[in-house]
Amino acid sequence: MFKAELSFIKSLFASKKQIPLHEPKFIGNEQDYLNECLKSGFVSSVGEFVLKFEQAMAQYTKSKFVVAMNSGTSALHIALLASGVKANHEVITQSLSFVATANAIAYTGAKPIFIDIDEKTLSLSPKALRAFLEQNTLIKDKKCFNKNTKKRIKACIIMHSFGLSAKITELKQICDDFHITLIEDAAEAVGSLYKNKALGTFARAGIYSFNGNKIITGGCGGVLLSDDEKLALKARHLSTTAKIPHAYEYKHDEIGYNYRLCNINAALLLAQLEKLDDFVEDKRKLAKQYKAFFKDNKNFIFVDESKDEKSNFWLNTLIAKDEHTRTAFIEEAHKEKIYLRPAWQGLHSLKMYKNCQKDELKNTIKLISRIVNLPSSVRYEG
Template identity: 45%
Template sequence: MNLADNILEAMKTVLPQGGGFLPLHEPVFPGNELAYTKECIDTTFVSSVGKFVDRFEEMLADYTGAKRAIAVTNGTAALHMALMLAGVKAGDEVIIPGLTFVATANAVAYIGAVPHIADSEEKTLGLDAQKLDAHLSEVAEVRNGECFNKETGRRISALVPMHVFGIPLDVDGLLAVCEKFSIPMVEDAAEAIGSFYKGKHCGRFGKIASLSFNGNKTITTGGGGAILTDDAEMADLCKHLTTTAKSPHKWEYFHDMVGYNYRMPNINAALGCAQMEKLDEILASKRKLAEKYATAFKDVEGVRFLTEPQECSSNYWFCTLVLEKGFEGDRDSILEATNGAAYMTRPLWTAMHRLPMFENCPRTDMSVAESLEKRVINIPSGAGIVGV
């Protein structure tokens, strides 16, 4: 058999058969989702006012260990706000991975800043700290406690690592780069709820971080995101800005800053509260599925199942196959065979530097990202596959 056939056979030992098309990541609602959303409808508190928003924020802060969590409309809004609060300004550069969902780059562009695109490493698919260090040593300089790109003259005002598919990346290595070059870290933990790096929740290492609760995430609020920070003043400003910067008053509408209508609706937060109550069970189901996949693919030549690094715990948001070098040409036949067998699979995103709006951005050598783009396949990953 060829590689596509071998991969399909391995998947069949793990996944259900004959039940119709199996999505890549279908949400599960095993708890109080219906009761909480019905309460919102019964009380008419479905929009940005209601008890579930505050409760969801408290649950997120408690689970992640952050001092504050601010719930917003989606993960992109969360990252946009996090970058603003970290001090990113129009005309700055922000270091982002080339291998990320486009929202990471878009959030930078919303501010009028420029993505500075960096390469990834094979082990986690995350930013390569050593390669970034070498690159910045050539093109950057620190002046008065801030980093500048010598080639463009622009300030490099943030570094945004993204934990790809919930796999914790090399946080220590990137923190060392941030310290060396005086660049604040803004973590894109959109895919990493329930993932831990050396015992600490992802999103807790930078100045501020963002989460996402889109419909295909580990837990969902339908659409939604959150900002995490330990800075109380920053959290208060975040809450103010994301609620249109309206000054508190019983009836008057006075806004003292340019604000954003980013507040999460209560009905979405109600879903989030119910999901948080079952998060440990959802994570356990996803880990069980990942372990089954790891066993199934252990002896399949030409492919490896992506696993968490030592001292880390992944949520295994998306279970991921990485084809070995030399098997790039098999990717599309694998996608055709698996989708044809009613198992949804998909390739990696197009690398950011190959998108037309970001192709002229400054960047490192991107050889690893370009290679991985041709070799990464996501396979069905929902918690409901093995049951919650």
């Protein structure tokens, strides 16, 4: 049924007996930096490579402050805490996201509110966000309160889906209007730009993930980005067990977390970051090929970037004409050892979040069962 589509994907990755969704690419200084790290004896959360990676990431993103951590989830949790999110608060986000987005909110004791996505960006819809806030909230002393629950809506997490940009400037303006802290979950958007500015650097805080399936990886890892010095200092303190700096004594002044990135992972990440621009350009070439092939396809629509962005196209994405077509395509591909995947289950439908407040989620429900992610590994060999 999908012979032409699968033959085309095979032609893009001709040397592969099986085609994974997204595999890492190590073609730079990884081995040299790892050897240097091992020789230094500093392989845990203290070491030169952590500092070098933070500095390199700050320079790359033009962010004033970067705090390296052991995962994107950890970075998102700390971003919420450093922004003042607490139990009895509420945090707006989208249902189309990896579970870590909602989990990070839950870790703080706050409750998520799920708002619909934009049909084109697959990220939080500015129209839906403003409509929800106008109908369901009131402002008192420059704080936003939910009329239904009487709780403060403290923050909003937008997720840049699959490396494509949300309508970030519109979302930022809405959050400013309603006195809500905006946080960017840019876990999938390392290397993506909107109007020549790095995604993850528009909000008060943003985060990246460096899990093994991301465009660059340290095997694990994440960072928090911010231009807010107070927030960044708080994030660094909380992510290092809230230890009071001292040459030899171990004293802590609040509940902290052991979230710091290990030096050995930072060594790997530094080498990966050096190749990021090459990886992005390679993935953009792949996206161009997918876009051309699926242009007039009767079963699928390719999800493209807007004119103002330069996406990393982390996972190239199709919208199938219906759920049956999506499922049949994935199943047929897997038989050919081509590992497509569907989107995540909507967060609003997970048992731990099914009772959370939400809007109608029209676009989310319409699209989530039709999304297909295509193999999107870097093919560049240096």
